Amino acid sequence: xxxxxxxxxxxxxxxxxxxxxxxxxxxxxxxxxxxxxxxxxxxxxxxxxxxxxxxxxxxxxxxxxxxxxxxxxxxxxxxxxxxxxxxxxxxxxxxxxxxxxxxxxxxxxxxxxxxxxxxxxxxxxxxxxxxxxxxxxxxxxxxxxxxxxxxxxxxxxxxxxxxxxxxxxxxxxxxxxxxxxxxxxxxxxxxxxxxxxxxxxxxxxxxxxxxxxxxxxxxxxxxxxxxxxxxxxxxxxxxxxxxxxxxxxxxxxxxxxxxx
Amino acid sequence: xxxxxxxxxxxxxxxxxxxxxxxxxxxxxxxxxxxxxxxxxxxxxxxxxxxxxxxxxxxxxxxxxxxxxxxxxxxxxxxxxxxxxxxxxxxxxxxxxxxxxxxxxxxxxxxxxxxxxxxxxxxxxxxxxxxxxxxxxxxxxxxxxxxxxxxxxxxxxxxxxxxxxxxxxxxxxxxxxxxxxxxxxxxxxxxxxxxxxxxxxxxxxxxxxxxxxxxxxxxxxxxxxxxxxxxxxxxxxxxxxxxxxxxxxxxxxxxxxx
Numbered sequence: 001x002x003x004x005x006x007x008x009x010x011x012x013x014x015x016x017x018x019x020x021x022x023x024x025x026x027x028x029x030x031x032x033x034x035x036x037x038x039x040x041x042x043x044x045x046x047x048x049x050x051x052x053x054x055x056x057x058x059x060x061x062x063x064x065x066x067x068x069x070x071x072x073x074x075x076x077x078x079x080x081x082x083x084x085x086x087x088x089x090x091x092x093x094x095x096x097x098x099x100x101x102x103x104x105x106x107x108x109x110x111x112x113x114x115x116x117x118x119x120x121x122x123x124x125x126x127x128x129x130x131x132x133x134x135x136x137x138x139x140x141x142x143x144x145x146x147x148x149x150x151x152x153x154x155x156x157x158x159x160x161x162x163x164x165x166x167x168x169x170x171x172x173x174x175x176x177x178x179x180x181x182x183x184x185x186x187x188x189x190x191x192x193x194x195x196x197x198x199x200x201x202x203x204x205x206x207x208x209x210x211x212x213x214x215x216x217x218x219x220x221x222x223x224x225x226x227x228x229x230x231x232x233x234x235x236x237x238x239x240x241x242x243x244x245x246x247x248x249x250x251x252x253x254x255x256x257x258x259x260x
Numbered sequence: 261x262x263x264x265x266x267x268x269x270x271x272x273x274x275x276x277x278x279x280x281x282x283x284x285x286x287x288x289x290x291x292x293x294x295x296x297x298x299x300x301x302x303x304x305x306x307x308x309x310x311x312x313x314x315x316x317x318x319x320x321x322x323x324x325x326x327x328x329x330x331x332x333x334x335x336x337x338x339x340x341x342x343x344x345x346x347x348x349x350x351x352x353x354x355x356x357x358x359x360x361x362x363x364x365x366x367x368x369x370x371x372x373x374x375x376x377x378x379x380x381x382x383x384x385x386x387x388x389x390x391x392x393x394x395x396x397x398x399x400x401x402x403x404x405x406x407x408x409x410x411x412x413x414x415x416x417x418x419x420x421x422x423x424x425x426x427x428x429x430x431x432x433x434x435x436x437x438x439x440x441x442x443x444x445x446x447x448x449x450x451x452x453x454x455x456x457x458x459x460x461x462x463x464x465x466x467x468x469x470x471x472x473x474x475x476x477x478x479x480x481x482x483x484x485x486x487x488x489x490x491x492x493x494x495x496x497x498x499x500x501x502x503x504x505x506x507x508x509x510x511x512x513x514x515x516x517x518x
Contacts, residue, residue, distance in 0.1 A: 044462035186301035202304030
């Protein structure tokens with residue numbers, strides 16, 4: 001099978017995935033509104049936290065903006081998982097397994113919808129941030145890096161959602177994992193910088209939680225400028241998670257297609 | 261007519277829902293997990309917030325957060341029971357139930373029993389976790405009665421609101437219509453810092469939010485320094501009255517559809 005055939009397969013499945021994701025308001029609207037709602041409430045409710053000695057910004061809104069990107073990416077897991085589990089439940093994957101379709105094409109195609117949603121989210125959150133006065137210290141280049149990191153995080157969580165869906169074949173199981181993603185976000189440096197977290201046990205969890213570094217990577221571009229260490233850690237955590245999740249998803253897809 | 265009376269119907273419906281709740285992890289986990297997330301994330305991650313100049317809550321930040329999470333768990337216990345009502349309508353169970361029950365108010369009473377048990381379980385779990393992680397309640401026995409009575413009333417108001425929505429729409433898709441208003445009213449109160457430290461539009465929203473009074477009274481009970489008790493109970497009683505009327509309208513709507 002030639003490369004152009006695979007590219008054609010990826011293109012067709014990607015188009016289906018993007019159209020399917022974007023034409024479901026129930027998938028797109030919460031993924032945009034909930035992070036913005038949390039941002040609005042957080043940034044006003046915790047603005048006085050900027051008075052803490054050592055707080056890295058005068059504006060809690062700028063500090064909290066990164067949360068929207070990561071929380072939005074968490075919705076990717078849900079969207080990807082729901083779409084894939086739907087394909088399992090409706091027998092779409094069964095029918096595809098009877099065709100000469102390459103598994104890699106199926107995997108890449110399925111994830112295209114998540115990346116499209118991730119792009120819309122990143123651009124929206126960036127736009128809202130700028131409209132409400134957040135300055136991106138790293139400038140236009142930094143904004144582009146924020147979008148890139150946001151997409152990588154969406155890919156990572158989207159792959160985890162797809163993996164759960166392929167392993168279980170159940171939309172309900174995918175929904176059941178959502179609180180776990182939520183926990184990963186809440187047990188991170190989401191609300192305060194790690195050096196200002198007073199509880200030892202919480203700081204230890206936040207130190208080990210890769211979501212902390214994803215948040216800090218994006219946050220550094222907004223409130224610090226170009227911080228090589230924060231960016232390297234952010235990209236390393238998001239990239240490693242994406243690679244592991246992608247490998248697990250590919251394996252689960254192989255099992256799923258073999259079974260059918 | 262004793263067997264068909266209000267109480268026997270309420271007990272039967274309540275028992276069924278409590279049994280379903282405790283035998284299905286998919287129902288227990290979300291109700292307990294979300295308040296626990298909030299509790300651990302805020303009490304652990306934000307404990308430094310009590311160092312902000314002007315933060316004047318004597319019982320400490322864990323107790324401050326506990327006051328919020330207690331009301332949240334109570335409200336969610338009510339709202340998730342609203343989800344159960346919607347699910348019963350979708351499965352057709354409620355239709356059969358309404359045909360069989362001569363006193364249909366007992367059905368709502370049964371769901372309320374389930375809501376109280378759910379909220380009670382959630383609050384117990386959160387209190388245990390809180391005590392393990394250093395929660396100190398300075399209030400005496402009378403304060404605690406006030407605190408948990410307030411939580412019980414919030415639970416009832418949330419459950420009746422949820423049942424009103426569920427009985428009007430009779431579909432699980434009504435979930436956001438139940439959850440979002442309660443979520444908003446909870447989070448537009450002084451969640452992380454006292455009212456005086458809020459800024460911007462959230463302070464304006466908190467000043468108009470009836471739950472702000474309940475939250476401040478609850479935190480006062482925990483600190484052993486009761487504050488705004490009468491206004492808080494009056495506001496919650498008002499919410500409860502509105503919720504009763506709303507739920508009664510929902511029941512009438514469901515009866516017309518049977």
